[in-house]
Amino acid sequence: MTTTTIVKAPSTSAPPAPAAAAAPAGGVATGAKIRVHALRYNPQEPGSVPHMQTYELEQTEGMTLFIALSEIRETLDPTLQFDFVCRAGICGSCAMMVNGRPTLACRTLTRDVGPDITLAPLPVFELIGDLSVNTGRWMRGTSERLEAWLHGDPQARDICRIEEPMEPELAEKLNELDRCVECGCCVAACGTARMRPDFVGAVGMAKIARFRLDPRDKRTDDDYYELVGTDDGVFGCMSLLACHDVCPKDLPLQTQIAFLRRKMAGKGWA
Amino acid sequence: MKVVYTDVLVIGGGLAGLRLAIAARRRGHDALILSLVPPKRSHSKAAQGGMQASLGNVIKGQGDNEDVHFEDTVRGSDWGADQEVVRMFVNTAPKAVRELAAWGVPWSRVRKGDRQVVINGQKVTITERDEAHGLVAQRDFGGTKKWRTCYVSDCTGHAMLQAVGDQAIAAAIPVHERTEALALIHDGGRCYGAVVRDLVTGTLSAYLAKATAITTGGAGRLYRVTTNAVICEGIGHAIALETGVAALGNMEAVQFHPTGIFPAGILVTEGCRGDGGLLKDADGHRFMPDYEPEKKELASRDVVSRRMEEHIAKGKGVKSRFGDHLWLDITLLGEQHIRHNLREVYEICHYFMGVDPVKDMIPVRPAQHYTMGGVRTKPSGESPTLKGLFSAGEAACWDMHGFNRLGGNSVAETVVAGMIVGEYVADFCDRAENDVNIPTGVVREFLEREQAKLDRLAQGGGSEDAAKLKARMQEIMTAKVGIFRRGKDLEEAVDELQELLVRSRSIGLRSRAPGPNPELVTAYRTQKMLRLALTVAYGALTRTESRGAHFREDHPRRDDAQWLKRTLATWKSDADTLPTLDYEPLDIRRMELPPGWRGYGAKDYTDHPDTAARQAEVDALKEKHADRFARQRALMPYDHLLPQRLKGRNERIDERFPAAPGGAGDTPESAFAWESE
């Protein structure tokens, strides 16, 4: 990181609301200024070097990082790269390091993290540019490696007939584990994943735990051992629990990883 | 020239695209999915409330079946829907839920015995049947006679997308993430694939396929206030329109959702009202019963949205610095219910507004929500005018929603359409005459043309700012092509949008950064979106009646005599500033349910001359057949339209199949077998 440049919004008038932002035109300025320090680097551009760039803008009421970054792109710097899709905290696209911790930017209110906000892309994942990383590819790779899909009964099931019943409590528990949005926060927060690129990460273990709980998945613990019974798998986890603490969907990662570890360790002499 | 070949090119990795690709893959064809974002981040993710399918497991859904679902959907559509397609849909929806159950969706389940629910503001105890215990549960949703909406807490779309996405990975279907289709490659009669931009490197390549499917979802971002994701910009619609051959159907039919949180536009689910939430005004008064004594908060979306705006216009809105809004009150549902069954809603209120919905009311106002219009197709999902082009999901108009779609019918549609159209796509690819054999010249020409367009934007030295044009367009659409439409506003809108379209031809860029270049993306998308916006606005201006979500203050009646027809828009030439509109009549004489009153909303319409005769015919046939299947067959046969493996009745608690002799389960009516690989 070398240079630091500062870009300021014209201070005479409140910056116009970005079109992408949902707040009505103009927003309601709160008078406070915030400074967004963003990591800039475009690997596609020869000669581009990672550096911090500072943008100064006026805070509006209810301003989220989605609104702030959209405004920066529309009024200050059209080249800034970042990813938002649902802007409602449900799709997992917008995870980034906010003041050093991974979180969903779209549901972060600037007033909670400002007035100086440092933004960086998630580590571990391949960098696309600035704040944008390729979590999608990583997640697909993990899914393939862990065969993270339901391995149903190979016997044909007739979908015209009444579905298999399931206890309502179990369905609720499954849903609890199914809520992962593959945002990558847990991986970025994990010291183990930082040191060891092949580590499955909490998201991978949570997926296995999810299918293991599901009676519709016909795999046995021996099968799961094949997938996570390694030092890159559940035995590689050093129980740092940052994953648990940052997961924006509050998945019970601590409990699930411990559970999986017990089951898999049980296979050691079985 | 980089060229990628496959059998089925699926543009869009939402529920519709994924399910379609899986269907084709299982029939042995290679499928490749393009998506702007990783598929599991598609906007299908956002569906909270649920998916309609007439399982009839819960007690309040008892007696539900395809017929009831059919009627609800057609009434909801204000008779704009293609009734054959609706029939195909309602018969496949239960199969889709059951297939998804087998794929791992953790559907919320029925618990036998008593439970307390809130109906119509009152706490009521209902008793679920023992034999329903553990089966997929249904909740109440707007515009339905029975409780029919299957759900996964309030993250139904998420759970569905997760399961279908996983199955696509299991089927080893490649997804080219962060790619964008910029144009369809075609020769005026046959579609061959698409020109695709890699959003990481910025390079263009050609993807060639026997069949190309547009499953790109909605176009909500034509509006400023919308519940849609930022990627729902209608580019899939636009590239179909730009062929000049394929048509877009009913683009003026735009749905507004009653409860977008104010002012952010993020959706809180209809499930809130389904579960018993109430709408209140500035005085804390529950006003919906004043307008809709029967269905109250649960009338169809178009009706509720309009009533809300009407109420605000009467000065009953809550004043705020951002404008007026109303309240959604779910406090009466209790903490347990809100924090478990409406958890997503709880989180949204908590994170985006600092509001605790357990104690406080939620500020809401209608926001753009759903694009009923789309790429016009036959019931098979194929464009009638451009061979080899298919479409499914929100992007398509095979027309099961007409002028208003019911909540919960949309995610159901995505999967059902994926199943049905996927089979048709596979059939199409099976036929030898559909092998692609296209001159490389055509491919090169399309690639070069698209590259030239991008170069012109980047280097043409234009002076217009794309972001500003886009913002203005969204402003116009929200203000003048919104819930209440007037001829004069629409004219102004069309004029100014045309002006913007012309200006968009001289957009210039401030930066030439290689790679994704977000500014360039905004630039070319704005050009496409303006065409789409014009298609919506012009269609709305021309349609001088009110139907479903399309409401003209100056023409408040539904006019079946003049307007029982579908708008078809094509964009003939690059130089045009308006689409060419054609109309496709709907044939009442073949309708199973002839037009009438919807059962809610204004009782105000002009009958078509054929309606009475058909109604008499229908009544006579109903008289004649006691068996509901025979009756249906007599009224409007549709079975021939369903792919072989999706034919067959649906079993219910009250409609048990006879026990199969070997126990293995197949009755003659249910020939379909679900395969795991």
Add this chain to the structure above:
Amino acid sequence: MASTSPTIAGAGLAERPRRSRVPARLDLLQSATGLVLALFMWGHMFFVSTILVSKDFMWTVTKMFEGYFIFGRPYPGIVSVIVFGILVLFVAHAFLAVRKLPISFRQWQMYRGHMKVMKHEDTTLWWVQAVTGFMLFFLVTVHLYQMLMHPGLIGPYESADRVWTGRWWPLYLVMLFAVELHGGIGLYRLAVKWGWFERGDADATRATLKKAKWVLTVFFLVLGLATLAAYMKIGYEHADRAGERYVPASVQPGAVQ
């Protein structure tokens, strides 16, 4: 026992050679050795701290370990055997745990940087554990070697002279902090790692565990420091007679040692 379900066989996994079960065993062993060592350390701290009660008491406990009260005379060899057992555990634990340490400077740097920006307690605690573990490797080896070779030289004066006159106290001071931090964090980690004590609310359990961990660490540090101070004081007072063995008053008349 059908170890492979038909499902996974269908997915082609059956043809793959089965994964080794060694990682599972090593993980268990790592925890087991850590647990035994940590529990041993509690006992050990109570044992050495008997000096706080009285010299005689410490002497008695020492002799007990040497089998004096069973055989009627001390056999320091017994202590050597215990020490050897601990040494084996210790080496095993070190060998197992070292797999988790960063293997390159780059990894080390990564972790440091990560820890600094994250400011996440458990992440930082692991680093403390890694550093203290690394220190213990050297410190404890020395200590154990001493105990292994001179098992008879344990006692109120013998130990105190070693600590003071033999100048072992700096080593013990560092070792004390290292081992208490390392063991305390280790036990906490064991609990969360295997999900012990977890009832319903994992977050609440974890908060309780962490509190318990700090309480224990502080307790043993205070105890250890007091003990060390006691040895130093005795050693200081006994410095001019360093090397003299301790003989309790009760056994003095007929004592042979």
